[in-house]
Amino acid sequence: MPAKLYVVHGSHPCDTVAKALELKGIAYKRIELPPPSHALVMRPLFGGRTVPGIRFEDGTKVQGSRAILRELERRVPEPPLYGGPEVDEAERWGDEVLQPVARRLLWPSFQRHPEAMHAYQEGQRGPKLPLPVIKAAAPVITRVERRMNAATDAAARADLQALPGLLDKIDAWIAAGVLGGAQPNAADLQIAPTLRLLHTIGDVRPLIAGRPAEELAFRYFDRLPGETPAGLFPAEWLPAQPAVTA
Numbered sequence: 001m002p003a004k005l006y007v008v009h010g011s012h013p014c015d016t017v018a019k020a021l022e023l024k025g026i027a028y029k030r031i032e033l034p035p036p037s038h039a040l041v042m043r044p045l046f047g048g049r050t051v052p053g054i055r056f057e058d059g060t061k062v063q064g065s066r067a068i069l070r071e072l073e074r075r076v077p078e079p080p081l082y083g084g085p086e087v088d089e090a091e092r093w094g095d096e097v098l099q100p101v102a103r104r105l106l107w108p109s110f111q112r113h114p115e116a117m118h119a120y121q122e123g124q125r126g127p128k129l130p131l132p133v134i135k136a137a138a139p140v141i142t143r144v145e146r147r148m149n150a151a152t153d154a155a156a157r158a159d160l161q162a163l164p165g166l167l168d169k170i171d172a173w174i175a176a177g178v179l180g181g182a183q184p185n186a187a188d189l190q191i192a193p194t195l196r197l198l199h200t201i202g203d204v205r206p207l208i209a210g211r212p213a214e215e216l217a218f219r220y221f222d223r224l225p226g227e228t229p230a231g232l233f234p235a236e237w238l239p240a241q242p243a244v245t246a
């Protein structure tokens with residue numbers, strides 16, 4: 001039996017692991033769990049409540065995108081995903097700092113505009129939930145997810161204000177060759193899917209547009225469906241955009 005990867009469709013750390021498995025040429029079966037009920041399945045199977053988790057053919061279980069990538073590297077060293085302390089640090093930052101920003105902005109966006117959730121099902125295994133079901137279930141799902149992810153309005157406002165600084169950091173890593181090299185490394189695989197998910201948020205898209213980070217977002221993860229419209233967050237929450245000079 002091949003490895004079994006437990007995911008939520010559209011989850012950015014799950015995309016990290018799926019791409020790493022593909023690069024390493026490791027066969028696996030994808031088990032898609034519906035949020036937020038995935039937490040109830042993951043805890044008894046892996047000990048913690050989050051996806052991704054993987055069960056290898058030999059029965060070894062690993063949970064968490066960074067731990068899984070390290071284990072993949074140990075099992076299949078080629079092509080290498082690690083290469084020095086800068087990559088390690090960018091990977092850590094991508095997991096601990098950037099990853100939660102996408103959750104804290106996406107769930108409040110869905111609560112404000114539940115119909116957008118329908119398109120994010122594109123490409124998932126099994127049938128899509130019809131729009132009326134999504135709209136009926138959205139108040140409960142988004143409330144639970146916002147609580148699980150500490151996705152308060154204050155956090156969303158602070159994240160929006162902080163985003164240009166986070167994107168500057170990513171652009172600087174790209175300029176220094178830590179990210180965006182010829183071969184993807186663990187930090188690329190950690191940061192790019194979060195950028196791609198952030199790019200689906202209408203109020204965030206203009207902040208990423210035209211940056212080197214935007215190219216990185218699409219380089220390995222170009223097929224994520226779904227978008228939320230601009231204007232879901234109050235205008236005063238958004239950071240000032242640099243003036244365009246002629």
Ligand SMILES: N[C@@H](CCC(=O)N[C@@H](CS)C(=O)NCC(=O)O)C(=O)O
Nearest residue numbers: 011013039049050051052064065148
């Ligand atoms: N940083 C961890 C976190 C994973 C994580 O939080 N995954 C989300 C989905 S994107 C999740 O399972 N959330 C459910 C919960 O918090 O209970 C990783 O990269 O594996």
